[in-house]
Amino acid sequence: MQARGKLRRSVMYAAGNNAGxxxxxxxxxxxxxxxxxxxxxxxxxxxxARQLVYYALKRLRRTCEVGVRINHISTPWGLDDLASLLxxxxxxxxxxxxxxxxxxxxxxxxxxxxxxxxxxEPGTVKIMVSIESPKGLRNAYEIxxxxxxxxxxxxxxxxxxxxxxxxKTRGNEITGGRELFVARSLLVLAAKEAGIQAIDSVFSDMRxxxxxxxxxxxxxxxxxxxKSCVNPRQIDLIHRAFTPQQDDIRYAIRxxxxxxxxxxxxxxxxxxxxxxxxxPMVIRAERxxxxxxxxxxxxxxxxx
Amino acid sequence: MxxxxxxxxxxxxxxxxVLVSIAPADEGSGIQLNLVSATKQQYARHLQKLVCGILQxxxxxxxxxxxxxxxxxxxxxEARVKTAILRARA
Numbered sequence: 001m002q003a004r005g006k007l008r009r010s011v012m013y014a015a016g017n018n019a020g021x022x023x024x025x026x027x028x029x030x031x032x033x034x035x036x037x038x039x040x041x042x043x044x045x046x047x048x049a050r051q052l053v054y055y056a057l058k059r060l061r062r063t064c065e066v067g068v069r070i071n072h073i074s075t076p077w078g079l080d081d082l083a084s085l086l087x088x089x090x091x092x093x094x095x096x097x098x099x100x101x102x103x104x105x106x107x108x109x110x111x112x113x114x115x116x117x118x119x120x121e122p123g124t125v126k127i128m129v130s131i132e133s134p135k136g137l138r139n140a141y142e143i144x145x146x147x148x149x150x151x152x153x154x155x156x157x158x159x160x161x162x163x164x165x166x167x168k169t170r171g172n173e174i175t176g177g178r179e180l181f182v183a184r185s186l187l188v189l190a191a192k193e194a195g196i197q198a199i200d201s202v203f204s205d206m207r208x209x210x211x212x213x214x215x216x217x218x219x220x221x222x223x224x225x226x227k228s229c230v231n232p233r234q235i236d237l238i239h240r241a242f243t244p245q246q247d248d249i250r251y252a253i254r255x256x257x258x259x260x261x262x263x264x265x266x267x268x269x270x271x272x273x274x275x276x277x278x279x280p281m282v283i284r285a286e287r288x289x290x291x292x293x294x295x296x297x298x299x300x301x302x303x304x
Numbered sequence: 305m306x307x308x309x310x311x312x313x314x315x316x317x318x319x320x321x322v323l324v325s326i327a328p329a330d331e332g333s334g335i336q337l338n339l340v341s342a343t344k345q346q347y348a349r350h351l352q353k354l355v356c357g358i359l360q361x362x363x364x365x366x367x368x369x370x371x372x373x374x375x376x377x378x379x380x381x382e383a384r385v386k387t388a389i390l391r392a393r394a
Contacts, residue, residue, distance in 0.1 A: 019380045020320035047390060048314050051383040059379035 006065065007294040008032050008152065008226040009242035010235045011199055013069070015040035017049035022056045028232035029239075032065040034094050037081055038072075046077050050084045057088035067092040067128060073103060082107070086114035090125060092151060097159065098129035099136045101146035108147040123149065128199070131187055132156035133163045140187055144194035153191050154228060155184060157201030168201075170211045176218045188223045197225040206231050216241040244292040252285035252292075259285075309364070312394075314387035315376075322376035324388040329366040335359060341373035354378060358385045 014025035016037040025033045035056065041049040053068055068090045070081035082093070095107060104127060111125050127149040131137050137160070144153050161168040161179050171177035176184070184200065191198035200219040203212045216227055216238055227238050244252070254272060259282050262270040270277045292298035311327040329336060335356055339348055351371070359367065376384070 018318070019316075019322075019376055020318065023320055023377055023380065048384070048387040051314075051387045051390075052380065055379040055383040055386075059382070 104146035132159035140190035154199035312391035315384035
């Protein structure tokens with residue numbers, strides 16, 4: 001499957017120096033997992049986390065997409081992270097606190113070199129970038145288009161709120177946390193303009209499913225493709241919210257049917273249940289079915 | 305040629321992990337492996353082969369190793385032994 005159009009409803013982190021988490025991360029059904037050697041690993045264990053993640057990438061059978069979150073390349077560890085982990089061929093590199101297109105291009109060059117040295121097909125290893133600061137947000141489009149390896153930009157909500165000298169709140173049903181509403185909106189605009197995916201921030205209160213659901217529904221409505229999480233218990237809820245329901249699927253099929261019919265009859269304006277069907281609705285219907293198919297809740301009829 | 309190294313340790317005693325300690329030994333003493341594991345009966349030989357393979361690849365001929373296994377799978381053991389060796393040589 002093409003990495004750009006891939007289903008990424010849930011992107012789950014696993015602390016890179018925790019043997020049990022690294023071993024089990026892929027069994028919970030997340031669409032994508034990230035072995036983290038950044039914030040979840042203490043500065044004294046960066047070396048051991050690198051080795052653990054390296055051997056996990058090399059030896060464990062991959063049942064889903066597996067990326068690695070490296071330390072930023074401006075820290076003492078970032079470049080060594082890339083040097084030691086790229087030979088294990090992660091599906092993507094997740095860069096924290098992306099702030100400019102230039103740093104993405106630098107990483108792109110390092111990946112290209114590693115692909116050449118290790119005999120990987122050029123372009124195999126993708127890049128996903130977290131936006132965690134006002135500067136990163138201002139340059140979100142530049143970041144999103146800095147390399148053909150870019151598959152998604154993601155919001156680092158806690159860090160972003162901290163950089164704004166405010167805090168992440170539960171917010172309300174309409175805007176979610178108000179402190180992130182503009183950031184989420186700008187981020188998803190940049191991602192969509194660049195033609196890549198937008199992934200929302202982690203919601204860290206495991207017991208509060210109601211706010212989690214509100215957040216997921218909000219970001220889905222804004223156009224996000226998925227949400228990060230740190231606990232496997234959140235995966236099901238996130239998937240349910242991002243997966244088209246049977247009603248949506250049935251309606252999408254009907255839209256496409258009347259559209260096809262209209263095309264055959266060469267008729268201009270068409271209606272379904274008294275509602276005009278135009279091109280954006282057809283495109284949306286196609287997207288719903290593609291998403292449903294990727295999520296395994298819909299099988300395209302043969303010959304259609 | 306004998307490559308010098310110092311005593312070092314890697315890993316943890318958390319479930320699914322392994323704590324590996326390595327120390328230099330006198331020339332000619334070979335690899336001394338002390339294993340603590342709940343699955344020693346079943347996996348001692350497998351583990352010994354795995355660990356000795358990594359040491360050999362790293363060019364270590366004489367060393368004392370303490371391995372306290374908490375149910376680590378092979379790739380975890382590989383990673384921890386490798387880290388211990390890198391730290392021993394740092």
